[in-house]
Amino acid sequence: MHVIDRRRNPKSKSLGNRQRFLRRMKSHIREAVNQSIRSRKISDLEKGQEISIDSKDLQEPSFHHDAKHGNRDFILPGNKEYKRGDVISKPPSAEGGSGMEGSPDGEGEDNFSFVISSDEFLNIFFEDLELPNLAKKKLKSLKSSERVRAGFAKDGAPQRMNLRQTMRRSLSRRIALGRPSKSEMQELEALLKEALEKQDEVEADRIRKRLSSNRIRMQQVPFLDTVDLRYTRFERLPRPTTQAVMFCLMDTSASMTEQLKDLAKRFYMLLHLFLKRHYRSVELVFIRHTYLASEVDEDTFFHGRETGGTVVSSALEKMSEIVDARYPIDDWNIYAAQVSDGHNFDYDMQTTLGLLSQRILPLCQYYAYIEVGDDIFPGTSVLWNGYTPLLEQHKNFARAEVTEASEIFPVFHDLFAHERAT
């Protein structure tokens, strides 16, 4: 007989099965996600959730008898009052009253629910999406570097002195060279006082001598010597940049109705979730604009209320300012997504296009324009028409249109799909 301890064996032996199961459920999970975007708070998406799937795909059919038909005899235990020949009328719903023949697995499968972790959920959600053109940048800007800690040095700038290392060496040196400690001196002084009180001159003399020799020693052996000093050392390491910043430009002017703003916000939430998940170092800059643009924090961006006229170039200028100030192009992949209802003051169009093609688009890895609006006159807005020439001139420019919440995910998916034709 052998006893084998299998507890240390790798866990999740059925992980492969679970993956296959989820793969099969993917379309249903996508559907569930789509539902959530339409109706639920997206912030909830990040939590794992119970998914209830009503699906034919999950059934494993087999040939078996229908419980509702036929003539069957069976034996039951626990008779209390029945006699031979008794008849019992069936309940009106006519289940057959038997319970002998259930569904094949002994379980109802109309609604199969199970818990799926947020990781699995979002993996399926954002599968085959990526930030376009990221790799190019990586090669281009290998020259940028980063300081990393690399041990300790004997010299360096004072502000980099490492106290812990320095004090450690000082202490060991002081002990080795026998430098009297402060407490030792205090003790001796106390003894001296005592001796003086007792008027024991011999003892007092002896203590005085010791004190003076100690003082000399203290001066000879300094508390902190230059040999003790240690400095934190840094090295510069070349570093591939995969840092990216995403500019979210949202039109919050009066022409954007609540419904349109909602669409725009949902789009950004999706974007936010995607970037946070797939690119750890992605920074987000939220810019909202009316005739004036301002950088705001996440919360204000998604929940603030502000209206006014529309000047798109204000946002673009703001963006370019921020890039200059904080995001050197060498180090950062720059992305931008602009959501608008397509309105802009006519006089501003020229400035906007100029800014875009001269300043912004050359900076950006990818610039996506999403137009939210009613679908009555698609492709007739000022911005939509104005941007048309950009499409041809700049490969890193893309645009799309969203008219209702259910379209957000497909559009998002198109914009960030793998191997986008660039």
Place this chain on the structure above:
Amino acid sequence: MMNKQLLYSGSEWDFDLLRRVYDACEEIAVGELGLNVYPNQLEVITSEQMLDAYAAIGMPTMYRHWSFGKKFAREEMLYRKGAQSLAYELVINSNPCVNYIMEENTATMQTLVIAHAAFGHNHFFKNNQLFRQWTRADRVLDELAYAKKFLADCEQRYGLDAVEDLLDSAHALMQQSVDRYAPKRQSTSDKKQKAESRAQYLESTYNDLYRTLPTTADRAAKPLTETEEEAKQERSALELPQENLLGFLARHAPKLKDWQREVLEIVRRLAQYFYPQRQTKLMNEGCATFTHYEIMNRLHDRGQVDQGAMLEFLHMHTAVVTQPSFDSKFYQGINPYALGFAMMRDIQRICEHPEEEDRSWFPEIAGNGEAMQTIRHAWAEYRDESFVMQFLSPRLIRELRMFAVNNHSDQPFVSINEIHDEQGYRNIRQQLASQYDLSKQDADIEVTDADLKGSRRLVLTHRVHNGRRLNKEQCNRTLRHVANLWGYRVRMLETDPETGITIDEYEAMPMP
């Protein structure tokens, strides 16, 4: 024998203890009960690993399929919500016999589990004739490892989807893919010889005159009768009618590739491996429960387990062998542990302390004083159906207050046909036995016709017994799986075997 040293006290256990307990159990099981077991292998696992094992239908290695993932998701959900607790053990019919035991078990539970699985189930696997005839315990694990590797290779080579679709179809037909009777072992050379001698016979009795006789019904030209003749020969080559669907499709489906045939064979062998377990659930659990009960009691008599352990054991044991009444909300059919255990104890009683009634019902065994030998013989030679038919005593029918119910879908009521009285015993016993007869419970489906020359249509026939028709929706979906494997149109006839009348018809086309 009395007052041996206590094996343990308290609930903690370690590996040394497992060994001591195993040796003590072995002394009783082999020495006193006369059991004959495969070598054992105890494997300690965590609850999560137990869930894993559940998902892989209890096997240590298994090929990958989404349905196991689904099962895992469901079991996990039930377990986490507390709706269901896990089994204490899991045992595999293999040589060496693999016993999974959970780390959370107390020392008493481990003792119980070792007695139950490592000796009870193990003895049954090794000795019952169904297992001996149909399963190869020494090859199971190798076979599963082979299946896993083969399917993983197929996934690599032909893609996940192709393999998944194939397995879906194969799983749908598992129930109809067991050989119920001992296989005719006919090698290909035998077949060849037979065909040759048949041809020789035809040649030797050839008479050209017969050719000029007008054929009766057929007014068509001669070549057609030739093709008909060919079709007839082909049909006999297909070994129709054939009740093993996967076996048939693996051999004869025209469009399948070799690897697909092998996958069908793998699934078919799996179905065959589990068939004895389905046929002996009652006896197998009865055997294991009886064994653990005997061993625990004898351990206690010898002073090897203390009173506390015994109380803990009895608490669990009674929970296992409870049979709720039909009207209880806990009723889930007849509990195989309860009935199995009760029948084993009953046989023991009949052998040792028979009453007048027993002597007339069981003249061969009543009072023979050889309880263990009688029981071991039953374990070896019977399956659930024949076991109930042979050994269910009137006394037990009375104790369990069994009654027979008839439910006819055309009637607005159900009727009580038999109760536990003098007239009822035999009928109740017979009906309960047929309830355990899988060939009566599973749908009776055969391949009856396959046209390999013309439309290539396959015909299945479901023989409807007692008006029990197939579930329509499920039948349609399953039939589509058959069509996918066969590659051409498939038809299913539901016929009444007595009158030969076709009651219903289904058709399915393969998916493009």
